[in-house]
Amino acid sequence: MKQEQMDRMHTGKGFIAALDQSGGSTPKALLQYGIKESSYSNDEEMFALVHEMRSRIVTSPAFDSKYILGAILFENTMNRTIHDRYTADYLWETKKIVPFLKVDEGLADLNDGVQLMKPMPKLNGLLKRAVERNIFGTKMRSVIKEANPEGIRRVVEQQFEIGKQIVSMGLVPIIEPEVDIHSADKEQSENLLKEEIIKQLSALDKDAKVMLKLSIPTEENFYKDLMDDPHMVRVVALSGGYDQKEANERLARNEGLIASFSRALSEGLTAQQSDEEFNAMLSRSIQAIYNASIT
Structure with a gap:
């Protein structure tokens, strides 16, 4: 299956x-x-x-x-x-x-132009139940509102850190660092975001499989190269x-x-x-x- x-x-x-x-x-x-x-x-x-x-x-x-x-x-x-x-x-x-199952517990307050995910102390138990319920993968959302390099780095690091925990349970994480479509510097945020995603993908274990859920980019086909990464199951858009x-x-x-x-x-x-x-x-x-x- x-x-x-x-x-x-x-x-x-x-x-x-x-x-x-x-x-x-x-x-x-x-x-x-x-x-x-x-x-x-x-x-x-x-x-x-x-x-x-x-x-x-x-x-x-x-x-x-x-x-x-x-x-x-x-x-x-x-x-x-x-x-x-x-x-x-x-x-x-x-x-x-x-x-798929949404696993995040909502967004933290805005800091460094981003909203990280709130802590997820019950995640391991939820993932075990997801496996029992025949769930294939998970989804978790953060939000980027400004082109702040430090904030965006923290968003992507948090997403991939939890993503690795999800992979270890045999599930496929949908990593969702959403760039606010109303952001004044949306395109600049997307450039910073893509750099951080590439860094994190290159550090994954060889067999790890992930998905990305991203805002539709300002520049057409901007995420095309991410689709070819060997870790990538699919890139989807919100x-x-x-x-x-x-x-x-x-x-x-x-x-x-x-x-x-x-x-x-x-x-x-x-x-x-x-x-x-x-x-x-x-x-x-x-x-x-x-x-x-x-x-």
Whole structure:
């Protein structure tokens, strides 16, 4: 199974669906879906509603492995079931879509122009549970807001240090040092980021495999050479706040870069839609993101 999933992620045509909003971002995701905060009174009710939303997406006929290679979950979703099977098992066994898990605990405060990841004291236990739940890989996010060399170095070092811990558990880490699309010096940040990534890749053990999730670069095809690194399973792009149309247009100009969209994927989907309307909207979104990912 692992090798089949690895081959699919490395060479398959399609994109990754990011279904991993958690904690503070869940109310926003539900609001976008047409569910107001007054509809739930505690976290359990909130997470039950967001699982209903994600189950509706995942079980839709539009959510097809012809277009979607993988899906990123968060811990609460991993521990829940779809049609009486744990979410990761449903994704792979029913849909042939590779399951990933978001493992970070959110962002630290801004310092040196960046936001590192908060400490993750429970990471080892979470990774063990991920292995038990048949998860293929993980995802963790930091944010770069300014072209500060020291800050960017620390972001990349932290990402790869934890990435090595994830690799040691037999999982494939998606390393996500996001450059804020609104940053005044975005292109300069991307130059510094790429230098640090190359340094860290060259220091990895020969057999270590990683993925990168990056903001769509200012300079087209800027990350092309990273795709050829022997450690690299895939380089994927986040939508970063662009709407779906703009994200797709920018993505399509970068050969080999595929989407890992969250908000841009669920754009236009609401709880109030009939299944027919919902599936038609999701199908259009998936087709458009797929087309932008296969350039």
